Amino acid sequence: MLRQDLLHHLRMMRRKPGFTLVAVLSLALGIAANTTIFSILSGTLLDPVRLDEPDRVVYLSTFELDDPEQENWVAVPEYKDWKEQARSFEIMGAMFGSTQGRILGAANDGAPAELLSAFALERDLLDVWRIRPLLGRLFTADEDRVGEPASVALISHRFWLRRFEGDPNVLGQTLVLDGSPATVIGVMPQGLSETLLRPEMDLWIPWSLAPSMVVSASRFNHVYARLKPGVTIAQAQAEMDALAAQRAQAFPDTNAGWGVRVQSLQDFFFGDLREPLLLLQGAVALVLLIACANVAVLLLAAATSRQTEVALRNAIGASRTRIVRQMLTESLLLASLGGVLGLLLAWIGVRVFVAVSPAWFPGLERIAIDGGVLGFTVAIVAATSVMFGLVPALSSSRPDLSGLLNETPRGSSGGGARKRLRLALVTGQTALALILLIGAGLLINSFLRLEDNPLGGDPEGVLSFRLSFSQDEGIAFTGRQFEGVGLWSTNPVVPRTLERVLERLESVPGVESVTGSYNLPFGGALSIPFRREGQAAATQGERDANFAANYVSTTPGYFDLLRVPILRGRDFTDRDRGGSQYVAIVNEAMARQYWPGEDPLGRSLTLEHVPDEPPRMIVGVVGDMLLNRFEQSSAPVVYVPYFQQTPLWQGPSAQFIRGGMFFLLRSAGDPINLVPSVRSAVAEVDPNRPLTAVQTLEQFLGDQLEETRLFTALLGIFGAIAVVLAAVGLYGVIAYTVAERGKEIGIRIALGAAAPSILKLVMRQALAIIGIGLGVGLVGAFALTRLLSSVLWGVTPTDPVTFVAVTAMLVAVALLACVVPTVRALAVDPAATLRNN
DSSP states (O other): OHHHHHHHHHHHHHHOHHHHHHHHHHHHHHHHHHHHHHHHHIIIIISOOSSSSGGGEEEEEEEETTOTTOOBOBOHHHHHHHHHHOOSEEEEEEEESSOEEEEEOOOTTSOOOEEEEEEEEOHHHHHHHTOOOSEEOOOOGGGSOTTSOOOEEEEOHHHHHHHHTTOTTOTTOEEEETTEEEEEEEEOOTTHHHHHTSOOOSEEEEOOOOHHHHHOOOOOEEEEEEEOTTOOHHHHHHHHHHHHHHHHHHOHHHHTTEEEEEEEHHHHHHHHHHHHHHHHHHHHHHHHHHHHHHHHHHHHHHHHHTHHHHHHHHHTTOOHHHHHHHHHHHHHHHHHHHHHHHHHHHHHHHHHHHHHSOTTSTTGGGOSOOHHHHHHHHHHHHHHHHHHHHHHHHHHSSOOHHHHHHSOGGGOOOOHHHHHHHHHHHHHHHHHHHHHHHHHHHHHHHHHHHHTOOOSSOOTTEEEEEEEOOHHHHEEEEEEEETTEEEEEEOTHHHHHHHHHHHHHHTSTTEEEEEEESSOTTSOOEEEEEEETTOOOOOGGGGGGSEEEEEEEEOTTHHHHHTOOEEEEOOOOTTOSTTSOOEEEEEHHHHHHHSTTSOOTTOEEEETTSTTOOOEEEEEEEOOOOSSTTOSSOOOEEEEEGGGOOOOOOSSSOOOOOSEEEEEEEESSOGGGGHHHHHHHHHHHOTTOOOEEEEEHHHHHHHHTHHHHHHHHHHHHHHHHHHHHHHHHHHHHHHHHHHHTHHHHHHHHHTTOOHHHHHHHHHHHHHHHHHHHHHHHHHHHHHHGGGGGGGOSSOOTTOHHHHHHHHHHHHHHHHHHTHHHHHHHHTOOHHHHHHHO
């Protein structure tokens, strides 16, 4: 019986290729969108991290109780206390929070110097993860020695193949890292970047901390732990809350007002993706509903023309169940064809998504059409076949037998209930399309505002790169102490090398100007406390309540190169060095906030990020330049001369300033063309100093918008699909109405009805559908777009401009969809109509 039904419907589809094509394409678009987004969800939020018993591995972080959404790393003293006192965990391990660069010097075989990426981690962390090397062994406990450079290293599978060509005798070979030898003791297994959802590393080195770091309250470590069997995350969280309260009482200066968060790895790695991905999944669900409504409208229209067939089947004894089953078979066949095509489109969509996504997107290697995604697609096919097929099947399975058998097919009207159902479906399509389109419009509006956000500086034509110095060559331990924290002073090798590079770059052909900075422009800055002239010094516990500004160190010419105006005073000069008067330049926002109605020139301020910092005289006020693209107004910024800063490790909230500099070069042409000459120039000064982070400032700024651009583009595509589907549905209803009322229209024209009255007759129904759909859609949009508030920038969820523009666009598309049916109505031949009736 199923075989007969399938063959019957295949013959019908072959006779109506237009109907089949529209139905299958509508379903394919809806299924493809849902499958694509679900594959991303599956590879991130749903797929467990690929470790042994991943549900027992948790991530521990700290946060300020006044700002629970914030996430901070962990100080060593905190970590040591947790490790000794917590009873919920089987084992706990730590890792230095940021990737550490290690310079591998130029090799004897001619291989150039390169900057390797490394993680410094505690031996216990590898046991938390239960990771074993492919070759060799792991670190031993005594190799995590305080204050000593790493003497051993684990290398990644990728680095093993690239540098050693997969040599199995690599164990025992020596790498010269930052000028110190390190013995290769193991090769890590392939695919760790996928397992740990982090960029592929070159090296893993022991967690060899400087003495000051061991006692510092600065939070610079990641901490992971493995729960004991039977212990839940909630139980571990309760214990850590108690430990946090104990530390707050014992160490109020550093721990008062701080809490601890225990997270699953899934939440830690993918928590930031949850909201945008769930929003996208909701959007594609709307697309699928619109597609189902489209096909339901088509089936209702087709059912009207098949009423005589159904009536005959009823008359010769076919049960209603049999007829419904036959019609649902048609729905399942359409859904299956749409599912196959949708799966192909989804496969293409996933590959495109992976190709265009930024490299930092977590779990990118895990996103694919796998068994779970295939199962989801099969479920979608089954669900959609019922969603769009059941109502038309039930509606068509009880025709009026006496009326249909005694009247010709041309007299069939399809019934008032069926008409109302068609109109309701198309009205719903219009409403859903408007909701989705307004959401996409808000994100597009937000993105455009971000792109047009005035930066206050000119990034065009500027090349940037960084030269880094290792901890050993960049600093020298002085042995002095401040609040239990060791102080570091600059090694003279670093400034001499940097100055020589600056001088050499000025002579590179095509370079108009050169400057340097510790911070990359528009890349953020460290906020530090300061006090004004005459203001008493704050204690460590009081500093958070003190004045604060963003700290940026630069060389002379920084403002000129970025075309930031010096409003008053002067720029830094080569005379602003360690032995001269300490100076600073403030931006206009800082002058307004801290010296309102006064001229800050000649005043002094003292930066409290280091002890014994001498007062700095303010010698200039410059225009405001944003610290990043997402700032809506400039924050206070204090600029200091790069060679007049004191890079020290200090108290709980600052960071250690390593030796290194971002170089900025302005070119009249394409700045990328400078790269070969710049590499040669730097190699002349120091052949063992590799260039890193080579890019233009415009590329850097573009990268800041990658995530926003990606999700905005996806929602925009889904909104466009929804509009097309809604327009097709409206076109189908109006076209069917014109065909259904062809006799009436012909008689009206024969009796002298003018074109405007025929146009009014056809458009009245279209305008009613559009109007009701827009009304319902606007109400839904006002309610649902509030979910977008956290991802919008410079736009409110009820932005009137977006609502009006999107509504007008949808009205225009809907009216355009009515043009062809309206033209057909005006072209009805009254003579032919009268002859046929």
